[in-house]
Amino acid sequence: MEHTVRRAEDWPVPEYNAVPETDIANDIDPADVFDVIVIGAGPVGENVADRTRAAGLSTAVVESELVGGECSYWACMPSKALLRPVAALAEARAVAGSREAVAGRLDASAVLARRDGFASHWKDDGQVGWLDSIGAVLIRGRGRLAGVRRVHVETPDGGSRRLAARHAVAVCTGSDALVPDLPGVAQARPWTSREATSAHAVPGRLAVVGGGVVGVEMATAWRALGSEVTLLVRETAPLPRMEPFAGELVAAALSDAGVTVRTGVTVTGLDRPAPDGPVSVLLDAGRQIEADEVLLAVGRVPRTRELGLETVGLEPGTWLKVDDSCRVQGVDGDWLFAVGDVNRRALLTHQGKYQARMAGAAIGALARGESLDTRPWGSHVATADVSAVPQVVFTEPEVAAVGMTAKEARDAGLNARVVDYELGQVAGAALFADDYRGKARMVVDLDRGVLLGVTFVGSGVGELLHSATVAVAGEVPIDRLWHAVPSYPTMSEIWLRLLETFRG
Ligand SMILES: Cc1cc2nc3c(=O)[nH]c(=O)nc-3n(C[C@H](O)[C@H](O)[C@H](O)COP(=O)(O)OP(=O)(O)OC[C@H]3O[C@@H](n4cnc5c(N)ncnc54)[C@H](O)[C@@H]3O)c2cc1C
Numbered sequence: 001m002e003h004t005v006r007r008a009e010d011w012p013v014p015e016y017n018a019v020p021e022t023d024i025a026n027d028i029d030p031a032d033v034f035d036v037i038v039i040g041a042g043p044v045g046e047n048v049a050d051r052t053r054a055a056g057l058s059t060a061v062v063e064s065e066l067v068g069g070e071c072s073y074w075a076c077m078p079s080k081a082l083l084r085p086v087a088a089l090a091e092a093r094a095v096a097g098s099r100e101a102v103a104g105r106l107d108a109s110a111v112l113a114r115r116d117g118f119a120s121h122w123k124d125d126g127q128v129g130w131l132d133s134i135g136a137v138l139i140r141g142r143g144r145l146a147g148v149r150r151v152h153v154e155t156p157d158g159g160s161r162r163l164a165a166r167h168a169v170a171v172c173t174g175s176d177a178l179v180p181d182l183p184g185v186a187q188a189r190p191w192t193s194r195e196a197t198s199a200h201a202v203p204g205r206l207a208v209v210g211g212g213v214v215g216v217e218m219a220t221a222w223r224a225l226g227s228e229v230t231l232l233v234r235e236t237a238p239l240p241r242m243e244p245f246a247g248e249l250v251a252a253a254l255s256d257a258g259v260t261v262r263t264g265v266t267v268t269g270l271d272r273p274a275p276d277g278p279v280s281v282l283l284d285a286g287r288q289i290e291a292d293e294v295l296l297a298v299g300r301v302p303r304t305r306e307l308g309l310e311t312v313g314l315e316p317g318t319w320l321k322v323d324d325s326c327r328v329q330g331v332d333g334d335w336l337f338a339v340g341d342v343n344r345r346a347l348l349t350h351q352g353k354y355q356a357r358m359a360g361a362a363i364g365a366l367a368r369g370e371s372l373d374t375r376p377w378g379s380h381v382a383t384a385d386v387s388a389v390p391q392v393v394f395t396e397p398e399v400a401a402v403g404m405t406a407k408e409a410r411d412a413g414l415n416a417r418v419v420d421y422e423l424g425q426v427a428g429a430a431l432f433a434d435d436y437r438g439k440a441r442m443v444v445d446l447d448r449g450v451l452l453g454v455t456f457v458g459s460g461v462g463e464l465l466h467s468a469t470v471a472v473a474g475e476v477p478i479d480r481l482w483h484a485v486p487s488y489p490t491m492s493e494i495w496l497r498l499l500e501t502f503r504g
Pocket residue numbers: 039040041042043044045062063064065066067068069070071072074075076077079080141142143144172173174175193197214303306307339340341342346347348349350351352
């Protein structure tokens with residue numbers, strides 16, 4: 001995350017609600033009593049701590065692995081470091097003149113070495129320094145709830161520490177890759193997203209199970225690094241939760257790049273008879289394919305199994321249900337929060353960090369005895385989680401989407417109109433790449449005159465997305481968007497074309 005260094009003494013120290021001292025058990029060392037305890041120092045836990053420190057609350061952060069979490073070491077950063085060279089090469093190759101200047105394939109060892117740098121070589125000193133700079137106390141070890149406002153930590157030296165929180169505990173433990181209980185799975189030693197983002201050798205043949213975001217991004221990266229990749233998609237096209245044209249264009253580009261894309265297939269088992277030999281991926285209807293490695297990219301599970309949820313009346317291993325301020329439902333007293341992947345609202349770093357800003361502010365307000373501002377778009381609710389979640393899929397072409405798809409709008413019974421436009425017909429896109437292939441869609445709420453959702457597919461569209469996010473989250477009237485003039489000749493002129501099409 002961003003490393004703005006602030007001194008602990010810079011934080012304001014407002015007045016707080018007094019917590020009865022009888023609530024703090026006698027067996028707890030006063031040095032282990034904090035206003036707030038955050039379990040999990042991924043991007044989300046870091047941001048909760050940032051906000052509670054900004055509210056002047058003492059904050060302990062418990063981390064069992066690396067400060068920075070999945071995102072920094074085995075997800076967003078290393079995966080995007082693998083994918084950026086793919087896009088850079090494709091963009092150079094897409095323009096006559098620069099095309100002639102680039103020859104050959106990616107240099108896999110250089111790409112992997114650059115990726116290692118973006119994963120900070122799996123060391124967290126930088127992020128530990130940042131936590132220190134905001135005055136949060138890092139406690140290394142595995143945290144688990146031990147009743148109301150209590151957390152026990154198993155420390156790396158085999159010892160344990162009992163912590164108590166005066167105001168709040170925030171569970172920010174994230175998610176793990178789902179490894180389904182398929183026959184042969186343990187013996188087959190499949191890759192999960194962790195190996196797919198951190199591997200140091202390029203497999204000869206890689207089978208990728210799952211056509212979600214991890215599946216298509218990793219198929220793109222490892223194909224470009226030299227693997228023979230087969231992508232196994234259960235649905236009729238990849239990216240089934242997005243607009244259908246997104247998955248269709250990505251599948252076509254993957255095929256052009258040499259990936260074998262098989263749709264409508266379900267993986268039913270794995271078989272690796274010899275530890276160093278190939279793995280067979282068993283498909284429904286008795287078919288199978290052989291590969292050197294198999295990546296399971298079939299979704300996520302919450303990290304809540306060993307978390308002491310039973311001590312506060314919750315079911316271990318479940319996603320934590322929360323309200324819009326990220327307070328855990330079914331637990332009284334406004335003290336337990338669950339933020340980020342673990343609450344399953346939107347499994348994205350930026351959305352978890354947004355929740356962290358809202359939850360951190362809510363914890364601060366409650367500690368001061370203030371009531372929460374829970375009106376839609378208020379300062380203590382993550383309203384955008386419901387109506388304006390942006391996501392970029394870093395394939396080539398990219399997919400960038402925010403808000404509802406046409407199907408979601410229809411299913412919600414909204415009076416919606418769909419407006420489509422070929423991105424390649426915009427001058428900025430034609431300049432960006434020869435034969436630019438891409439498409440844009442906006443879904444308009446005709447009753448309210450605002451946008452419900454926007455999807456762009458094409459090279460370089462990720463950087464276009466925030467304009468759409470502002471329009472959707474801001475509920476900008478479509479008549480006013482007509483006055484938001486895009487510069488000529490940029491790809492942003494897609495806005496003008498979509499609005500012209502809408503207005504006829
Ligand atoms: C391959 C891949 C690529 C992705 N790419 C993107 C992307 O480009 N953009 C994007 O927005 N999102 C992306 N995501 C999603 C993103 O990684 C997650 O949404 C994000 O990491 C969630 O952050 P978090 O802090 O909730 O959880 P995590 O990042 O998982 O962090 C949780 C932390 O809690 C710690 N922890 C867990 N249990 C305990 C415990 N009991 N005690 C102490 N510590 C504990 C863990 O060690 C970890 O450090 C990607 C995901 C994957 C798998």
